[in-house]
Amino acid sequence: MRRATSLVELTVALGLTSACLVPVVGQFAVRTQYGESQGMESEAVSMASNIMENLLAPTVPFEAIDPGKGSGLTTTHNGISQAGFTDPLYEKLLSDAREGTDRIKFSTRKVKYKVYFFAGRYVDAPNVSGKAPFDEIRDEETGKVTIAEIPDASKELTFSYLPGPYGDRGVTEFWNLDPDFSSKIHDKKIMPQEPSDHLLDMDGFSTVPYRLGAFDRNTPDHRWRAHGDQNAAWKYNDPENYFRIPGWPKSPMPEGSYDIRDKAPEGRRNLRTSLFSVASRTNNPTWGYHPVTRDQKYFGAEKGALMKIVVGVRYKSTVFSGASQKRPVDKEVWLASLKANLEENR
Amino acid sequence: MSRQTRDRSGVILWLLSMVVVMIGFFIMILEHSQSVNRRVLFMKKEKAQAQFLARAAQQHFLLKLRFLSAQMYEAMGFSVGKNPYYDFGGYMRSMTDDRVEPYDHLEVGPLFYTGGAKTKLALAVPKGDSQAPAESHILVIDRAGEDPSPTANEGVFTGPAFRPGSVPGGDNKQVMKFLLENFLADVSSDYPTGKSVVRFSSQSSDPDRAFMGQSDPDGGGPGIQWVDPFVGHYFVEDFRILGQGGGGARRGKKFEADSVEVATEGKVYVRNQISPITGKSIDTVEREMKTVLTSKPGDGGWTKMQVTVESKAEFDNRVGEDSSKYSSKQAFLKKAVARSEIVTATYFIRRPTKKR
Numbered sequence: 001m002r003r004a005t006s007l008v009e010l011t012v013a014l015g016l017t018s019a020c021l022v023p024v025v026g027q028f029a030v031r032t033q034y035g036e037s038q039g040m041e042s043e044a045v046s047m048a049s050n051i052m053e054n055l056l057a058p059t060v061p062f063e064a065i066d067p068g069k070g071s072g073l074t075t076t077h078n079g080i081s082q083a084g085f086t087d088p089l090y091e092k093l094l095s096d097a098r099e100g101t102d103r104i105k106f107s108t109r110k111v112k113y114k115v116y117f118f119a120g121r122y123v124d125a126p127n128v129s130g131k132a133p134f135d136e137i138r139d140e141e142t143g144k145v146t147i148a149e150i151p152d153a154s155k156e157l158t159f160s161y162l163p164g165p166y167g168d169r170g171v172t173e174f175w176n177l178d179p180d181f182s183s184k185i186h187d188k189k190i191m192p193q194e195p196s197d198h199l200l201d202m203d204g205f206s207t208v209p210y211r212l213g214a215f216d217r218n219t220p221d222h223r224w225r226a227h228g229d230q231n232a233a234w235k236y237n238d239p240e241n242y243f244r245i246p247g248w249p250k251s252p253m254p255e256g257s258y259d260i261r262d263k264a265p266e267g268r269r270n271l272r273t274s275l276f277s278v279a280s281r282t283n284n285p286t287w288g289y290h291p292v293t294r295d296q297k298y299f300g301a302e303k304g305a306l307m308k309i310v311v312g313v314r315y316k317s318t319v320f321s322g323a324s325q326k327r328p329v330d331k332e333v334w335l336a337s338l339k340a341n342l343e344e345n346r
Numbered sequence: 347m348s349r350q351t352r353d354r355s356g357v358i359l360w361l362l363s364m365v366v367v368m369i370g371f372f373i374m375i376l377e378h379s380q381s382v383n384r385r386v387l388f389m390k391k392e393k394a395q396a397q398f399l400a401r402a403a404q405q406h407f408l409l410k411l412r413f414l415s416a417q418m419y420e421a422m423g424f425s426v427g428k429n430p431y432y433d434f435g436g437y438m439r440s441m442t443d444d445r446v447e448p449y450d451h452l453e454v455g456p457l458f459y460t461g462g463a464k465t466k467l468a469l470a471v472p473k474g475d476s477q478a479p480a481e482s483h484i485l486v487i488d489r490a491g492e493d494p495s496p497t498a499n500e501g502v503f504t505g506p507a508f509r510p511g512s513v514p515g516g517d518n519k520q521v522m523k524f525l526l527e528n529f530l531a532d533v534s535s536d537y538p539t540g541k542s543v544v545r546f547s548s549q550s551s552d553p554d555r556a557f558m559g560q561s562d563p564d565g566g567g568p569g570i571q572w573v574d575p576f577v578g579h580y581f582v583e584d585f586r587i588l589g590q591g592g593g594g595a596r597r598g599k600k601f602e603a604d605s606v607e608v609a610t611e612g613k614v615y616v617r618n619q620i621s622p623i624t625g626k627s628i629d630t631v632e633r634e635m636k637t638v639l640t641s642k643p644g645d646g647g648w649t650k651m652q653v654t655v656e657s658k659a660e661f662d663n664r665v666g667e668d669s670s671k672y673s674s675k676q677a678f679l680k681k682a683v684a685r686s687e688i689v690t691a692t693y694f695i696r697r698p699t700k701k702r
Contacts, residue, residue: 009358009359010358012359013358013359013362014362016359016362016363016366017362017365017366041391042390045390045391045394048394049394049398052398056401056405066561067557067558067559067560067561068559068560068561068562069561070559074623075559076559076572076573076622076623076625077621077622077623077624077625078571078573078625080558080559080570080571080572080622081559082559083559116622116623118558118559118572118622119558119559120556120557120558120559120560120563120570120572121556121557121560121563122543122544122555122556122557123557123563123564123565124565125555125565125566126565126566153538153543154538154541154543155541155543155555155565156543156555156565157543157544157555158532158543159410159413159414159532160528160529160531160532161414161417161418161421161525161528161529162421162524162525162528162529163417164420164421164424164430164525249524249525249528251524257520258520258521258523258524258527259520260527260531268531268534268581269539271527271528271531272531272532272534272537272538272539273538273539275528275531275532276532276537276538276539279538280538291528294413294414299413302565303562304557304565305409306405306406306409306544307556308544308554308556308558310558310574310575310622312575312621312622312623314623331628332575332621332623332628333391334395334575334576334619334621334622334628335394335395335398336395336398336399336402336546336574336575336576336578337398337399337401337402337405338401338402338403338405338406338544339405340405340406340408340409340412341409342405342408342409342412
């Protein structure tokens with residue numbers, strides 16, 4: 001005969017189950033809230049990323065962003081204004097509504113997030129005087145010498161490059177220095193005309209047209225090769241920023257290494273240091289190393305063609321400091337990037 | 347013969363105990379899953395921050411490319427041992443013993459500055475090209491047989507080169523790439539060192555030169571006391587031209603339209619993140635909760651489930667080293683855990699061709 005479960009057994013079983021499950025369920029609830037908090041953070045990262053993607057996209061013109069247009073909105077703790085748009089249509093990229101002094105965006109789960117948007121341009125700064133004699137500008141006709149102004153690379157956005165190895169010294173190195181190389185050219189490489197014309201006669205060379213503002217390849221201008229001492233200090237000696245072009249650059253890096261990935265990241269850092277030391281005239285350009293540095297004004301962009309963009313998303317969440325200790329907090333996710341003015345009609 | 351029945355008294359206790367144990371295991375699995383999710387999320391935020399810094403480098407580079415495109419092409423040409431001034435699209439009259447005579451005598455030197463005898467040259471008839479001069483040819487270059495390794499004999503960078511071959515300690519490949527490396531060097535945050543123009547830092551001691559919050563700033567004025575939400579860096583890792591194209595006449599066609607590839611790297615430090623709104627530290631990295639099973643003497647053999655928050659030592663070990671060990675924030679940042687991301691993107695760039 002089967003015996004039913006007794007009331008005593010049932011009571012004891014339920015009591016034990018309750019004793020075990022109550023704390024378990026309590027902790028489960030805590031874990032669920034914790035998971036919810038994680039979900040909101042994930043959503044905030046996605047929202048901030050989407051906003052930043054939109055702002056960087058070519059569909060939002062560079063000029064449509066006005067760094068000071070967000071007056072009336074919440075500022076930074078030290079009073080810096082948020083950015084806005086010249087056309088209010090773009091505002092939809094950032095927010096669904098306004099609440100007080102904040103932009104508000106709702107997630108797909110209808111959770112409310114505050115959105116912050118800051119921007120600022122890297123505008124051109126006044127140039128500084130070069131250091132004589134290396135930045136002398138000599139007027140060939142009048143003989144008047146003035147001191148050139150150079151970009152202030154410590155205060156404004158600059159762009160540097162090393163000119164290619166053409167010109168008098170370059171020609172010498174290319175064609176006459178290494179007899180094996182000359183032989184190689186003669187045997188294998190393509191020469192436009194008889195090699196003897198080129199290997200020995202610099203008159204046969206025209207230099208690179210873009211580099212020389214007033215240069216016309218059909219009217220040979222021999223100033224580019226007219227001065228000769230390779231050991232003399234480098235000079236910018238032309239009133240039209242026209243300069244002589246030495247040969248292949250000599251590495252300014254320690255031990256003369258050309259490999260900037262060697263001993264990374266020191267190699268890259270060393271190259272930057274060398275570049276800036278010449279750009280700022282801390283060290284003078286030499287025949288071996290003479291990077292050219294331009295500022296934005298040189299390209300007609302003194303108002304700045306690069307902009308820093310910072311986007312923040314704020315939401316209410318919970319912080320757990322123990323198994324059952326929690327407190328509500330405001331949490332934030334911030335992203336930062338740059339946007340360049342790449343438009344055709346800039 | 348009657349069937350014998352077993353005594354089932356107390357079986358419900360065992361059954362319920364099993365249920366409780368199973369629920370316990372279920373929560374353990376959930377806990378583990380959430381812990382993994384938490385770490386994925388921990389990566390996700392810093393990942394997004396680092397990716398957008400790498401994207402910043404892309405924008406910075408594209409601006410420089412727009413300003414100094416010819417100089418970039420020149421540097422790029424040299425970096426592969428190629429003469430950037432040679433009109434590779436020009437028409438040729440004839441070829442004799444691997445030497446060809448072009449129509450346009452631009453006097454710009456050889457095709458390549460480095461390379462071996464495996465460079466194959468041939469002429470082909472420009473079919474369908476109505477602008478081609480009579481009996482002209484186009485140049486066909488085949489360098490597929492050459493080894494791109496810098497040390498290869500008869501390779502792409504084989505000497506005897508001019509200057510590169512004579513530089514102590516530098517192989518031809520690095521030397522030929524030096525113009526390009528210089529072109530890429532200043533497209534980075536923290537340039538120049540110590541007085542950075544573009545800088546991402548939550549340290550207020552040296553703000554960058556972005557005039558945040560100003561519609562029409564005076565570039566000669568003082569910088570803005572803006573403090574970024576985190577510390578990060580970016581630079582250009584590599585750049586290459588994938589292919590040149592574009593319509594129009596072959597003659598004089600230089601830099602009309604190209605596909606280029608840019609690889610940039612962004613790096614963000616996990617700690618020292620602040621809110622620009624409040625100026626206070628953001629609790630970006632929380633201590634993790636964890637569930638552990640404990641069994642202590644005196645508990646009657648019962649295993650207890652306990653939810654705890656990770657200790658400071660565990661937290662420091664997970665997200666980075668303890669800042670208090672370092673003499674300064676800068677020293678800490680050098681050692682602190684950071685998230686790096688590389689972004690590689692291809693762009694189709696186009697410029698109007700200036701015909702002479």
